[in-house]
Amino acid sequence: MLILTRRVGEVLRIGDDVSITILGVKGNQVRIGIDAPKDVAVHREEIYQRIKREGDIDELTDDGFDGEAVR
Known part of the structure; x- marks a missing residue:
């Protein structure tokens, strides 16, 4: 696991497409x-686990929206 320290306003990049x-x-x-x-797909851990438990794999790869996010 990579551990990082960031301040408010700072950005972390994952690959070329995720910030x-x-x-x-x-x-x-x-x-x-x-x-x-x-x-x-972007989900909070508890939402991800619920989706996995309920077997709704389509929701995991759908649009990444967990019902509380704003894009």
Whole structure:
């Protein structure tokens, strides 16, 4: 596992197409923004696990929208 330290406003790049921006830190919560192509699924871990458990693989590869994100 790669461990990184970032400040608010700084960006982490994954490959050429995905960027993660640190938007804010409040207490023990970090707000992040994720910019990724529509064909890259982006889910919170608990949503990903629920989708896997329910066997809805199409939702994992659909548009990456977990119902709470704003693109």
